[in-house]
Structures are given as C-alpha cells and as structure tokens.
Amino acid sequence: MNGAESLIQTLVNQGLEVCFTNPGTSEMHFVAALDEVQGMRCVLCLFEGVASGAAAGYAAVAGKPASTLLHLGPGLGNALANVHNASKGKLPMVNIVGDHATYHLQYDAPLTSDIEGIAGPVSDWVYTSQAPADIARDGAEAVRQAGLGQIATLVLPADVSWGDNPAGAAASVVPASPAAVPEDRLEQAARMLENGKRTAIMLGGRHISQAQGELASRLAQAAGARVMTETFPARVRRGAGSAVIERLPYLAELASAELEGTEQLLLLGAGEPVSFFAYPNVASVLSPADCEILALAGPGDDIDGALKVLAERLGAIGAPVLRELQLPAEPRGALDAGTVAQALAHHLPENAIVVDEGITSGLACFPATAHARAHDWLNLTGGAIGWGLPAAVGAAIAAPQRKVLCLEGDGSAMYTVQALWTMAREQLDVTVVIFNNGKYSVLEVEFARTGARGGKPGPKAASSLAIGTPDMDFQAMATGMGVSATTATSAESFCEQLAAAMATRGPHLIDARIPPLEPNWRTPPPAGTGEC
Amino acid sequence: MNGAESLIQTLVNQGLEVCFTNPGTSEMHFVAALDEVQGMRCVLCLFEGVASGAAAGYAAVAGKPASTLLHLGPGLGNALANVHNASKGKLPMVNIVGDHATYHLQYDAPLTSDIEGIAGPVSDWVYTSQAPADIARDGAEAVRQAGLGQIATLVLPADVSWGDNPAGAAASVVPASPAAVPEDRLEQAARMLENGKRTAIMLGGRHISQAQGELASRLAQAAGARVMTETFPARVRRGAGSAVIERLPYLAELASAELEGTEQLLLLGAGEPVSFFAYPNVASVLSPADCEILALAGPGDDIDGALKVLAERLGAIGAPVLRELQLPAEPRGALDAGTVAQALAHHLPENAIVVDEGITSGLACFPATAHARAHDWLNLTGGAIGWGLPAAVGAAIAAPQRKVLCLEGDGSAMYTVQALWTMAREQLDVTVVIFNNGKYSVLEVEFARTGARGGKPGPKAASSLAIGTPDMDFQAMATGMGVSATTATSAESFCEQLAAAMATRGPHLIDARIPPLEPNWRTPPPAGTGEC
Incomplete structure (x- = not known):
C-alpha cells in the first residue's frame, strides 16, 4: 500500500x-x-x-x-x-x-x-x-x-x-484512560467540603453527563455546597430528569455578583472563572479575592471518579435533585428571542442535541429550556464565532438518530454559511434557527460595556454593528444550497414551522425575524443569568 | 486622544x-x-x-x-x-x-x-x-x-x-522609492541580451503596467528575445493597445515545453519558474537544466528603471508591438467555458478590471480576451482559493469609476461567498460570473496528473470532487445577500444578461450553467496555453 x-x-x-x-x-x-x-x-x-x-x-x-x-x-x-x-x-x-x-x-x-x-x-x-x-x-x-x-x-x-509503504498500517492501540485524581488532592477537597465554608463546585470541560451531574448534585447536598457549571462547557446534559445545576453568567459583572461571598471553589474540568474580555475598570478575575480555589480535576482527568470518591467520603447517599418536566404553552403574538425560546422549550424533542451559537438570543433560550425534554447542550468553547452550523454538521453525523437543533445568530451564521450545503448533501437531521435581527447585537452590548465613546456608537460605529443593510434572506441562501427553508415573522408561524421541522427528518432552516436586542446591557433579558 | x-x-x-x-x-x-x-x-x-x-x-x-x-x-x-x-x-x-x-x-x-x-x-x-x-x-x-x-x-x-495618548498621531512619512537595480546586474543583463543566445525576458510581480509592457516589448525586439509573464502576476495590463506578451502556462508539462531551448532567462519581478505542485516523475523546475537565469529585479525593485536603462543600452528605439482591437461576434448556442469567454471578449468595456478566479474556466477566458478592449487582469498569486469575490470588492473600492468583472469557479466562490453582501452594501460596480459546472474541475485534472489510482477516481474520490449534489443556486444565494442575480443556460441568455450588467452600475451576479470540463488534462482547452 x-x-x-x-x-x-x-x-x-x-x-x-x-x-x-x-x-x-x-x-x-x-x-x-x-x-x-x-x-x-x-x-x-x-x-x-x-x-x-x-x-x-x-x-x-x-x-x-x-x-x-x-x-x-x-x-x-x-x-x-x-x-x-x-x-x-x-x-x-x-x-x-x-x-x-x-x-x-x-x-x-x-x-x-x-x-x-x-x-x-x-x-x-x-x-x-x-x-x-x-x-x-x-x-x-x-x-x-x-x-x-x-x-x-x-x-x-x-x-x-x-510513496510505497510495504510495512502497511499500524495496528489498533488501546487509548489511555483518564488520569485518576491524586489522593492528596481528593483529601484536600474532602476537607474543604466538610469545613462549613461557603463552597461552590464548578463543573466544566468536554462533557457534563447525566451521571456526572447527579454525582455532583448528591455531593453538593451532602456538603451544603452549590453546584454550577462554567459559562461555556463543551457539552452538558440538561432538561427534565437531569440534575439541577446553575450556570455561571457570561457578563463579568453578573458573574462576579453570582460568586460574591464564595469562600471556596472546587474546579472539576473547569478553569478558574475569568472575564471573557477585559473592560476598563472591571476585574478580570470573577471569584472573590479571598476565595480559595482548588483545581481538583482537569478536563482530561477522571472527573466522575473523583466525584464518586468524594461522594463516598462525605456519605452523599441522598438522591440528586432532578428537574421536573415543565413544558410551556406555545407562544402567541410577536416573534422575539423570548417567544422563540418558549417555542423551543415546547417543541424540543426527547434527547435532542442543541448547538448554541445564538449569541444574545441564545442567552434567552438556555434558561427557557431548563425544564424541557432531556437534551444535550453544546456551547462555543473558544469564542470564535462561525462554529455553530459546522458543529451541527458534526453532531448530526456523530448521532444520526437524534434531532439536532442549531441556534444561530445572523452574524455568526455568515462566517461559515457554507455548512448548509453539507447538511443538504448528507441529508443531516438538523433544524437551524437563525435569529435574524440585522445586528451584531452582542457588539452593541459590548460597545456599551467597554465604555468606548461614552458607550454610544457614532454613525460609523453604529453602521459597523448593523448587518441588516442589505437585508439577509436566509431562506433564499439556504434554498440556494439545497436546504429547505422557511421564514417566520410571528410566534404562530414560528411554532408551525418548528413543529413541522421536528416531525420531519432532514435539514431545515427557519429564518426567524426578530427585533434587535435593547443594547442596554445593564438590563439584560432575564435569560442573561444562567440557570442550567 | x-x-x-x-x-x-x-x-x-x-x-x-x-x-x-x-x-x-x-x-x-x-x-x-x-x-x-x-x-x-x-x-x-x-x-x-x-x-x-x-x-x-x-x-x-x-x-x-x-x-x-x-x-x-x-x-x-x-x-x-x-x-x-x-x-x-x-x-x-x-x-x-x-x-x-x-x-x-x-x-x-x-x-x-x-x-x-x-x-x-x-x-x-x-x-x-x-x-x-x-x-x-x-x-x-x-x-x-x-x-x-x-x-x-x-x-x-x-x-x-x-488608553490615553497625549502625544497624538504620527505625521506623514514619505514612502521609500523602489530600489534601483545595481549597475553590475544591469551590465550583466545587457551582455546577455547582446550575446545572441535564445533569451526570454520574464515579467512578474505586483503590476505589469502599460508602460512596462511597452518597454519590455521594445527591449525584446532589439535583443531578439521573447517576452513573457510569469503564470500569475498580481496585475497585468492587456487587451487592445497593450504590448504583445506571452504568459507561461499553468500546467508544468506545457510550461516546460514552452521554455524548451531557452538558454537565458531574465527575471524582472518574477520568480524562477517552478511547477505549482509536485507530481510523480515531473520536474519541479520548468526551465531547461542548462538555462542561465538572472534575477535582474525583484518585485520591489525599480523594474521600469531597469528596463529603461537596458532599452537605452541596446538602442531599443523601435515601437513596441501592440495588440489590435479584435472583438469576436456574440456567441450563439450552448453555454460553456468557450462561449462565456467569447461573450466576455465581445462585451468587456474599456478599462475594465478582471478578477480571475475562474480556475479551469478562467483559463479559457484569458486568451479569448487578449484582443478585447484594454483592461487590467488580476490573478490569484498564492493559490489559495476564496480570493476572487473579496478581491473584486477591494478592486471596486480602489477604482470606483471602473467596471469590475469577477470570474469565479463555483467551488472557489463558496469559500468566501459572504463577499457578495459587502458588494450589495457598498453598491460596488462588480459583475460576478459564476462558472457553475458542479465540479472541482481542476481537481479532476489534478487527480489525473498526480496519477493517483491510475488517474481514475473511485466512487468516493469522484464524489469528493463533485459539488453539484446538491445543486448550488447562486442566483438564490446572491439574492439572499442583496445582490441582483440571474441564471444563464445558453449563450444567448448569457450575452443578454452580461450586456445588461455592463450597461448598469452596481453589483450583479450571473450564474452561468456550463458543462463540466473534460478531465483529460492531456488535451486541455486551447486556452490552456497562455497568450497574454
């Protein structure tokens, strides 16, 4: 060969x-x-x-x-x-x-x-x-x-x-198991969990599974600790039947407030919580200055094993706190990030995979679906937009029997819009929802947060954040790449289109026409704080 | 500030x-x-x-x-x-x-x-x-x-x-002039041009202007030398009234044949001619082994100055050989790369800028337009496709009074298709022609050239080179990004759409539906060899 x-x-x-x-x-x-x-x-x-x-x-x-x-x-x-x-x-x-x-x-x-x-x-x-x-x-x-x-x-x-390689291929090698967390670190964690201080257990990394969430929930109850995830873990199990876990908010100001008073922080798969970006006069580190932080397990370590050992030592024999199924009614009236989120919560099928690059609008969908049917939620881990549509392609190929729901901002969708063609070519079971508000909404928020020009964009800056001129017609673009597509302008039409997409295998795109976000970040949508 | x-x-x-x-x-x-x-x-x-x-x-x-x-x-x-x-x-x-x-x-x-x-x-x-x-x-x-x-x-x-910078901005600095070519190198070049050996002058680099072409033509006549350009200079003036200059072909096999017998090669702005890719049993260097090569002037040097000095020393006082205007009739019948090329030659307006990322189809357009109205031709200099549509944006902003014609392969267009939106937003005077043949045609040619699997793709390989499933509807995509667009399926409809686009300011896209290229590279279209 x-x-x-x-x-x-x-x-x-x-x-x-x-x-x-x-x-x-x-x-x-x-x-x-x-x-x-x-x-x-x-x-x-x-x-x-x-x-x-x-x-x-x-x-x-x-x-x-x-x-x-x-x-x-x-x-x-x-x-x-x-x-x-x-x-x-x-x-x-x-x-x-x-x-x-x-x-x-x-x-x-x-x-x-x-x-x-x-x-x-x-x-x-x-x-x-x-x-x-x-x-x-x-x-x-x-x-x-x-x-x-x-x-x-x-x-x-x-x-x-x-060139010719007469030696042929290499035989299978058994992959290495995740490294066990060392005993001294486990012992230190156990002592911290038993000392009565205000403690948060923070999960993160590649996959916060059903089992991991349950273990952490049991442990947190036994220790009187909070359990939360980092802002953007790669994948987390959530919805009905999953453990109740908070999520650290994205906005540094809200995240700091959330962590205020925390005396101890145990990290399992998560990094130390820091601000996504720097802002004038805003702290980069989100945890309190006197908070003791233990990096208990890295993302490649045996996190489940560590949780099991700690649960045993703390006698965490109680049942985990799990979410009940609570489905909202179908929304009616105007289409906005909130009504889209409500419709998603209503229609999300059992065991779906949600790929979230909805940016500001995605923030609304996350808490709204906390009690939806059980599902996996995939986050953008590196902040480089243009990940969502391609990630949905990969997710659908990895799990062909599961519905993939891809939440996309209009701006982020355009970085790698060619992914739609591969969805059509491979007939992947992906439903794409485009939050089409004609804005880089998150940048309007960020502009205000950075305090640039007193927080108020001038005409050129405002134009640089507005992508609605010319209007982007995602239905036309998707159709041009072989993906069936519809446009929704009301909650009713969105629900109808979403229900049809959930009931049909294969790729479909919904161009959800929503109003731009109010750029005053100091009053973010209730969704901005993160229950998981 | x-x-x-x-x-x-x-x-x-x-x-x-x-x-x-x-x-x-x-x-x-x-x-x-x-x-x-x-x-x-x-x-x-x-x-x-x-x-x-x-x-x-x-x-x-x-x-x-x-x-x-x-x-x-x-x-x-x-x-x-x-x-x-x-x-x-x-x-x-x-x-x-x-x-x-x-x-x-x-x-x-x-x-x-x-x-x-x-x-x-x-x-x-x-x-x-x-x-x-x-x-x-x-x-x-x-x-x-x-x-x-x-x-x-x-x-x-x-x-x-x-942060605050009370010192303010830096004042204007006069940019450096191009470096003069050293006298010893000019002297060596003059001797080579006078020694009667078979000599080729090869131009290349950022901009082969009208004046540079004329100087090179006069010099070549005086010396009895050939004058040619490298395969992909960034920009070259051509068409009616420009100097007659050949172009080194893209295919290594044809380029080597073209340079056979060349005893001396003078490079001005061009690099030593080498094969774009390596192939089993094909030489990387395109010039004959015994050819003497003089790198007379680099792309940043004063190429025009060097040509002037040499023209003077060789007494090159004759007129340059310039192209006559020869416009073909409008084509009729089936639409293919050849009839598209003929239509372009017929309709190209005076002083247009052609951005060529037409790949295999672009090869047909280049020789067909040699005698069209005078224009500038922009080439892809680094081989990384996804340059054409963006480059057309930049060209149109640099020269708002000139028509920009962007020749795009369907495959290459999809790398940076978002450029269409900026064309619409800025209302740029760009006409895009998509050669939509549903194939990575050049890769079919290259597959055969590399000799992989005896030159015949198996089913998976063939599928990897075919991008017509699903069909890409560029009219729909362009419309979705605010660019007016039409689809042409015959020479007549293409001519009609092209004429309308040439007569109208602002962006327009023509989705030219053409048959795939015959992948047998050994019989490339006549266009494969390069007159400039």
Missing part, C-alpha cells in the same frame, strides 16, 4: 470513522485511498472552517476524534478558528494537512507555506511525516495525542502520501 | 484611506474612533477572509495598502489564506489585530490566542504595541513596512487602544 492508504487504514484501526475534507491537489492520493481502504466516511465541506467545526461538534457528541483533511497552510488557516474552539474545549481532533512533496518545498511555489508554524498556536502536537515508512507510526501517534483531549496536526507531504 | 484615535489618525496621515473590518469586543475602541478621526473609510465584511481578500484586491489596483481590522487570533486565522495570497504577490497590507488588554492575557480567557505566532508565517513584520504612547510610532512603522510590498501585522491590545 502507499503512504496515504497506510495512514487511512491506521486511522481506521484506531477507531476513527469520519474525515471532514476539503482537499486540493496535494491531497489527491489521500482522496484516492478512500476508495482502497474501507471504514472511513468522507464528508465533503466547501470550506475548511466547516470541516474543523464539524470535527469539533463530532468530538463533543461522539466522545472521540474525527479527522480533517486540509490543503496546505492556507487550508489550515481557514480551519484555524474552529480548531481554536476545539482546543479551548479540550475536544480531540486529528488534522491531516497535505503539503508539497518534500523535495518541492525548496522552490517556494505559490502554495508553499509554513504549515507547522500556522498549526503550532492551535495544536498540542504537530508533526511532519518524513517518509512513507513512518506514516503508520505517525498516524497512530496523532490519534493517541488527540485521545488526550488535544489537537493533533499531522503534515502529510505529497510524496509521503504517494 | 486615545490609542485607537492616534492609530487611525496615523494611518490616515500615511495615506491609508480604507479599513476592511470585521471587529469584535476587543476592537470596540478602534470602531468608536472611526467617528472621531476623519478620512478612513470603513468597509464592513461578514467574514475576515473577505476583509483580507479585499485588502489584497485593493492593493493590486490602488498600488498602496489598505488596512484590515481583525478580532484576535481566530479572526486573523480566518483572514490568513488571503493574507498568504497577498504575501505571495508582494502586495502591501496593514493588518490591525485586536487583542485582550495586556494585563488580561495571563488569565487564558476563551479567545486568548498566540496572535504573533499565527501572524508570523504570513507576515513580513509583526509587532505588538505595548502602550498608548507607542501606537503612533508603531502604526507608522507598519505602513512603512507594508510600503515595501510586504504584510505588516500590528497587534493592538485593548488597553493600548483605550
């Missing part, structure tokens, strides 16, 4: 099943090899940011990496924002980046690029395979590195791809 | 007039400052790759840099492919990349990123401004660096932007 075949067989042997691709000439032998090796599903994307975002969504739902196939440095650059997002969420990903043949690099052809240099800032592991005989070893190592919750980027020169 | 105002005023003082923006929270003070400082046009883009591609197109047409405003490392990542393209074309660009406040970086917030690390591989100069008092100096230096035909990336921390 040649190098490309050896690599794909190696990836398949390590359990990788999907490759999100946007290939070019230097990847043609890899593409050819997809017909020679069985077991790798190839999902074509029209832009590399769709491929990497899909891999991020896939990893969050499948709990294992997908691979991407990218074309030299520029292709990797196009993918970079969503690789960043995955990296911040500690989601595993294996990027295969084709390069010129090794002997061709010296000639500085137009696409010659410093791939390792571009990959480095967003990768935990970067390596350029040097020979066809090495590629099996290198591919297996890439998957091992990714399995640690990391970004592995393997550069594949064209001659390594097309 | 604050740091942001100081920076913008400094940029304006150095002659920068346009900023292509896609801002986020960390850039809010920069956005606010656009209302406090006069003279900077702010063009909002829905994706950073549109901003950088527009800056590239602007630079090619305006002959000076624009600035971009980007949001931290991920925003720069989104811009990276078109920064790469500009860099390869030696086109000047000033990227302003907002960052967290300096004191906030230590907290590793979600958008914290290694901006300098990401910028490095595609920038000639990268610097992070450290204090508001430094920003005027740093901004002026960024423009100076860009003025050398380089990519300058200035990282602007939020607190540098919002």
Whole structure:
C-alpha cells in the first residue's frame, strides 16, 4: 500500500470513522485511498472552517476524534478558528494537512507555506511525516495525542502520501484512560467540603453527563455546597430528569455578583472563572479575592471518579435533585428571542442535541429550556464565532438518530454559511434557527460595556454593528444550497414551522425575524443569568 | 486622544484611506474612533477572509495598502489564506489585530490566542504595541513596512487602544522609492541580451503596467528575445493597445515545453519558474537544466528603471508591438467555458478590471480576451482559493469609476461567498460570473496528473470532487445577500444578461450553467496555453 492508504487504514484501526475534507491537489492520493481502504466516511465541506467545526461538534457528541483533511497552510488557516474552539474545549481532533512533496518545498511555489508554524498556536502536537515508512507510526501517534483531549496536526507531504509503504498500517492501540485524581488532592477537597465554608463546585470541560451531574448534585447536598457549571462547557446534559445545576453568567459583572461571598471553589474540568474580555475598570478575575480555589480535576482527568470518591467520603447517599418536566404553552403574538425560546422549550424533542451559537438570543433560550425534554447542550468553547452550523454538521453525523437543533445568530451564521450545503448533501437531521435581527447585537452590548465613546456608537460605529443593510434572506441562501427553508415573522408561524421541522427528518432552516436586542446591557433579558 | 484615535489618525496621515473590518469586543475602541478621526473609510465584511481578500484586491489596483481590522487570533486565522495570497504577490497590507488588554492575557480567557505566532508565517513584520504612547510610532512603522510590498501585522491590545495618548498621531512619512537595480546586474543583463543566445525576458510581480509592457516589448525586439509573464502576476495590463506578451502556462508539462531551448532567462519581478505542485516523475523546475537565469529585479525593485536603462543600452528605439482591437461576434448556442469567454471578449468595456478566479474556466477566458478592449487582469498569486469575490470588492473600492468583472469557479466562490453582501452594501460596480459546472474541475485534472489510482477516481474520490449534489443556486444565494442575480443556460441568455450588467452600475451576479470540463488534462482547452 502507499503512504496515504497506510495512514487511512491506521486511522481506521484506531477507531476513527469520519474525515471532514476539503482537499486540493496535494491531497489527491489521500482522496484516492478512500476508495482502497474501507471504514472511513468522507464528508465533503466547501470550506475548511466547516470541516474543523464539524470535527469539533463530532468530538463533543461522539466522545472521540474525527479527522480533517486540509490543503496546505492556507487550508489550515481557514480551519484555524474552529480548531481554536476545539482546543479551548479540550475536544480531540486529528488534522491531516497535505503539503508539497518534500523535495518541492525548496522552490517556494505559490502554495508553499509554513504549515507547522500556522498549526503550532492551535495544536498540542504537530508533526511532519518524513517518509512513507513512518506514516503508520505517525498516524497512530496523532490519534493517541488527540485521545488526550488535544489537537493533533499531522503534515502529510505529497510524496509521503504517494510513496510505497510495504510495512502497511499500524495496528489498533488501546487509548489511555483518564488520569485518576491524586489522593492528596481528593483529601484536600474532602476537607474543604466538610469545613462549613461557603463552597461552590464548578463543573466544566468536554462533557457534563447525566451521571456526572447527579454525582455532583448528591455531593453538593451532602456538603451544603452549590453546584454550577462554567459559562461555556463543551457539552452538558440538561432538561427534565437531569440534575439541577446553575450556570455561571457570561457578563463579568453578573458573574462576579453570582460568586460574591464564595469562600471556596472546587474546579472539576473547569478553569478558574475569568472575564471573557477585559473592560476598563472591571476585574478580570470573577471569584472573590479571598476565595480559595482548588483545581481538583482537569478536563482530561477522571472527573466522575473523583466525584464518586468524594461522594463516598462525605456519605452523599441522598438522591440528586432532578428537574421536573415543565413544558410551556406555545407562544402567541410577536416573534422575539423570548417567544422563540418558549417555542423551543415546547417543541424540543426527547434527547435532542442543541448547538448554541445564538449569541444574545441564545442567552434567552438556555434558561427557557431548563425544564424541557432531556437534551444535550453544546456551547462555543473558544469564542470564535462561525462554529455553530459546522458543529451541527458534526453532531448530526456523530448521532444520526437524534434531532439536532442549531441556534444561530445572523452574524455568526455568515462566517461559515457554507455548512448548509453539507447538511443538504448528507441529508443531516438538523433544524437551524437563525435569529435574524440585522445586528451584531452582542457588539452593541459590548460597545456599551467597554465604555468606548461614552458607550454610544457614532454613525460609523453604529453602521459597523448593523448587518441588516442589505437585508439577509436566509431562506433564499439556504434554498440556494439545497436546504429547505422557511421564514417566520410571528410566534404562530414560528411554532408551525418548528413543529413541522421536528416531525420531519432532514435539514431545515427557519429564518426567524426578530427585533434587535435593547443594547442596554445593564438590563439584560432575564435569560442573561444562567440557570442550567 | 486615545490609542485607537492616534492609530487611525496615523494611518490616515500615511495615506491609508480604507479599513476592511470585521471587529469584535476587543476592537470596540478602534470602531468608536472611526467617528472621531476623519478620512478612513470603513468597509464592513461578514467574514475576515473577505476583509483580507479585499485588502489584497485593493492593493493590486490602488498600488498602496489598505488596512484590515481583525478580532484576535481566530479572526486573523480566518483572514490568513488571503493574507498568504497577498504575501505571495508582494502586495502591501496593514493588518490591525485586536487583542485582550495586556494585563488580561495571563488569565487564558476563551479567545486568548498566540496572535504573533499565527501572524508570523504570513507576515513580513509583526509587532505588538505595548502602550498608548507607542501606537503612533508603531502604526507608522507598519505602513512603512507594508510600503515595501510586504504584510505588516500590528497587534493592538485593548488597553493600548483605550488608553490615553497625549502625544497624538504620527505625521506623514514619505514612502521609500523602489530600489534601483545595481549597475553590475544591469551590465550583466545587457551582455546577455547582446550575446545572441535564445533569451526570454520574464515579467512578474505586483503590476505589469502599460508602460512596462511597452518597454519590455521594445527591449525584446532589439535583443531578439521573447517576452513573457510569469503564470500569475498580481496585475497585468492587456487587451487592445497593450504590448504583445506571452504568459507561461499553468500546467508544468506545457510550461516546460514552452521554455524548451531557452538558454537565458531574465527575471524582472518574477520568480524562477517552478511547477505549482509536485507530481510523480515531473520536474519541479520548468526551465531547461542548462538555462542561465538572472534575477535582474525583484518585485520591489525599480523594474521600469531597469528596463529603461537596458532599452537605452541596446538602442531599443523601435515601437513596441501592440495588440489590435479584435472583438469576436456574440456567441450563439450552448453555454460553456468557450462561449462565456467569447461573450466576455465581445462585451468587456474599456478599462475594465478582471478578477480571475475562474480556475479551469478562467483559463479559457484569458486568451479569448487578449484582443478585447484594454483592461487590467488580476490573478490569484498564492493559490489559495476564496480570493476572487473579496478581491473584486477591494478592486471596486480602489477604482470606483471602473467596471469590475469577477470570474469565479463555483467551488472557489463558496469559500468566501459572504463577499457578495459587502458588494450589495457598498453598491460596488462588480459583475460576478459564476462558472457553475458542479465540479472541482481542476481537481479532476489534478487527480489525473498526480496519477493517483491510475488517474481514475473511485466512487468516493469522484464524489469528493463533485459539488453539484446538491445543486448550488447562486442566483438564490446572491439574492439572499442583496445582490441582483440571474441564471444563464445558453449563450444567448448569457450575452443578454452580461450586456445588461455592463450597461448598469452596481453589483450583479450571473450564474452561468456550463458543462463540466473534460478531465483529460492531456488535451486541455486551447486556452490552456497562455497568450497574454
């Protein structure tokens, strides 16, 4: 077999099943090899940011990496924002980046690029395979590195791809188990939970599962502690039957208020709570200055194991506090973020996956669905918008039997709108809701928060935050990419369209025409504070 | 004034007039400052790759840099492919990349990123401004660096932007003139041109102007040499009244044949001719092994000056060989790359700017328009597709009185399709022609050339190169972004739509439905060889 075949067989042997691709000439032998090796599903994307975002969504739902196939440095650059997002969420990903043949690099052809240099800032592991005989070893190592919750980027020169590799593929390697939390740290946590101080247990990371939520709830009750999640964990189980867990608000001012008086903070998978951005005269650190913080378990550690040990030591034998099912009525009247949220809560089907890049409008949907049917909620972990539509592609491929609901701001949707085409091509069971308010609403809020120009945009600044001129017709765009689509202008029409989409398999987009958010962030929608 | 105002005023003082923006929270003070400082046009883009591609197109047409405003490392990542393209074309660009406040970086917030690390591989100069008092100096230096035909990336921390800078802006600095070619090199070139060997003069770089073409033509006649351009110079003047100059073909096999027998090669602005990609058993270097190559002038050197000196020394007093105006009739019948090309040649208005990302179909248009009305032709210099639509935005802003004609492959259009919205928003005089053949045609050609799987794609590979399922309806997409659009399915309808677009100011898109290219590269369309 040649190098490309050896690599794909190696990836398949390590359990990788999907490759999100946007290939070019230097990847043609890899593409050819997809017909020679069985077991790798190839999902074509029209832009590399769709491929990497899909891999991020896939990893969050499948709990294992997908691979991407990218074309030299520029292709990797196009993918970079969503690789960043995955990296911040500690989601595993294996990027295969084709390069010129090794002997061709010296000639500085137009696409010659410093791939390792571009990959480095967003990768935990970067390596350029040097020979066809090495590629099996290198591919297996890439998957091992990714399995640690990391970004592995393997550069594949064209001659390594097309060269002969008689040694064949690497056999399956059992992935490493998550590291157990050391006893001394568990002991310290137990002492903190027993000392009567005001304590918050903060969960975060790749996947706050049903079981993890229940364990944390039991532990928190036994210890008299609060339990909450970081603002944007990659994936959290919620809705009816899930444990009652708060969420740290996004706005630094509200988050600080929420943590006021907290004397101890135990972090499991979450980082220390800090402001998303800096603002003049606003603290970067959200916890009180005298709060004792214990990083009990990192996102790659055995969080469930740590919770189990602590629950046992604290005699946390009570039942977890679980949410009841409470479905609101269908909304009536004007369509806005609130009525959209109410409709979602009413119609969300059992075990759906919600991909939330609704930005300001998404903030309204989160608390509204706390008592909806049980579901998973996926968050943007790295703050780089343009993740939602691609992540929905990946989530739907990872879980073909589950409905995926993608909440998208109009502004964020436009970064990677090409993802709609892949939804149509693969006939993915995704319903996209576009919150079309013609604004970068979050930036109006942020403009006020930064205090720039006294918080009041001038004409040029206001224009830079307004994307409703010209109007964006997402129904037309989606239809143009093969996705059935409708436009909703009232709560009634939205409900009707959403109900139809929930009852039908396959991609559908609803262009929800809503009014812009009131930009005064000091009176955020009730949704701004975060119950999970 | 604050740091942001100081920076913008400094940029304006150095002659920068346009900023292509896609801002986020960390850039809010920069956005606010656009209302406090006069003279900077702010063009909002829905994706950073549109901003950088527009800056590239602007630079090619305006002959000076624009600035971009980007949001931290991920925003720069989104811009990276078109920064790469500009860099390869030696086109000047000033990227302003907002960052967290300096004191906030230590907290590793979600958008914290290694901006300098990401910028490095595609920038000639990268610097992070450290204090508001430094920003005027740093901004002026960024423009100076860009003025050398380089990519300058200035990282602007939020607190540098919002902090007070009583020193104000930097005064105007006169940009450096292009470096004169050293006398010894001119003397060597003169000797080579006089020695009777078979010699080719190859032009390239940022701008092969009318005057430069004429000088080269006169010199070539006097010396009995050929004159040609590199395959993808950033900008070349052509059509009726321009000098007759050949173009080096794209396909390595054809380019090598074209250069066979060449004993001497003089490079002015062009690099040594090498194959775009490597292929098994195909030479990377396109010139004969025994060809003497003289890099007479780099893209930043005074190419016109060198040509003048040589023309004088060789007594090149004859008139240049100029093209006659020869307009073909309007085509009739089936619509394909050939009839589209013929229609373009017929209808292209005087002094139009053609932005060519037509890929395989663009190859047909180039020779067909050699005798059309005089125009400028912009090429993709770095091979990273997704440049065309943004570059057309930038070209139209640089030259508002000229018609811009953007030739786009369906595949390449989808990388940065959001550029259409900016065309509508700014009411730019751009006509976009989409060669909609439902294929990555060039990759079918390249698949055969690489010899992968004997040159015949299997079912998965073939599917990876086919983008017609689902069908992409560019009329719907363009309309959805506010651009008027039509679909052409015959030569007659295409001509009618093109004539109407040429007669009307403002953006229009024609979705030209053409059959896929025959993927046998060994019989490329006659257009594959390149007369310029």
